[in-house]
Amino acid sequence: MRKIIIVLMVILNSCIKQSERNPVPQAIVEGYVSPGKGVSIKITQEITAGAIDTLIPLNDLKVKIDKNRVPYTLSYMGKGIYANPDMVISEGDTCRLYFGYNGVEVTGYTIVPTRPTGFTCSSQTVKYKAWGNSVSPELLEFTWDNREMEYHTVIIKNVETGNRQVLIANHTKKDHNIFTAPSLEHKASIPTYENFFWLGKHEVILYKILPEYAILFNEPDNSSQNLVSAPTNIKHGHGIFTGVSTSDTLQLTVSYF
Known part of the structure; x- marks a missing residue:
């Protein structure tokens, strides 16, 4: 009898180790719903090959969103994207995403926040000396209304088209959008000297986000590739499904003196 128990324990331990090596794949969701826009959700799955993790699109899923308890079907558009351009989102909408995968229902829930108001930027220009350490202003300051402490x-994006010019005096060493850390305050600022990469026109947009997105923002690596290990609000899956609202867009020009 003791030998039988030992054999069963060895088999069980082997099964557990095999399960740990080959866990049941879970869907990874990346979806943001915003007022005035249609809906587009990306759904992938992580495949581990040796030391390399790869995200592959999941197709042929039956994906739906209940908006204010009214169901809408999302169509597969390719490359893991499911969309319904006719499903327009409004402030305050409740949205429940759901689809079946690997025998379970994957779900996510969010409420679309109201648009930010009162957004201002302290300057419409940032000017550098072509050679040297001089920049004006040294700090961009932003303010907005935030009585509810949300x-x-x-986020600042370069929007130049065609042959963009790299800022000679840039100290970022890489092309990237500039963003402030998520805050419950009504103001933020960024130093200009060390942040800009491109000359030309930039858009400055204030995003009102929910706590689950703020947590993801604060992760050391918050890229789409890292959604599998980041905090999630997806049940039976990974990733994020969240409401986001944006302010009116402000314009900013980066140039030389």
Whole structure:
């Protein structure tokens, strides 16, 4: 009898180790719903090959979103994207995403926040000396209304088309959007000297985000590739499904003196 128990324990331990090596794949969701826009959700799955993790699109899923308890079907558009351009989102909408995968229902829930108001930027220009350490202003300051103490973040994007010019005096060493850390305050700022990469036109947008997105923002690596290990609000899956609202867009020009 003792030998039988030992054999069963060895088999069980082997099964557990095999399960740990080859866990049941879970869907990875990346979806943001915003007022005035249609819906587009990316759904992938992580495949581990040796030391390399790869995200592959999941197709042929039956994906739906209940908006204010009314169901809408999302169509597969390719490359893991499911969309319904006719499903327009409004402030305050409740959205429940759901689809079946590997025998379970994957779900996510969010409420679309109201649009930010009162957004201002302290300058419409940033000017550098072509050679040297001089820049004006040295700090960009942003303010907005936030009586309810909700999370906000400012994102600055270069929107030049064609042959963009790299800022000679740049100290970022890489092309990237500039953003402030999510904050419950009504203001934020960024130093200009060390942040800009491109000359030309930039858009400055204030995003009102929900706590789950703020947590993801604060992760060391918050890229799409890392959604499998980041905090999630997806049940029976990974990733994020969240409401986001944006302010009116402000314009900023980066140039030389």
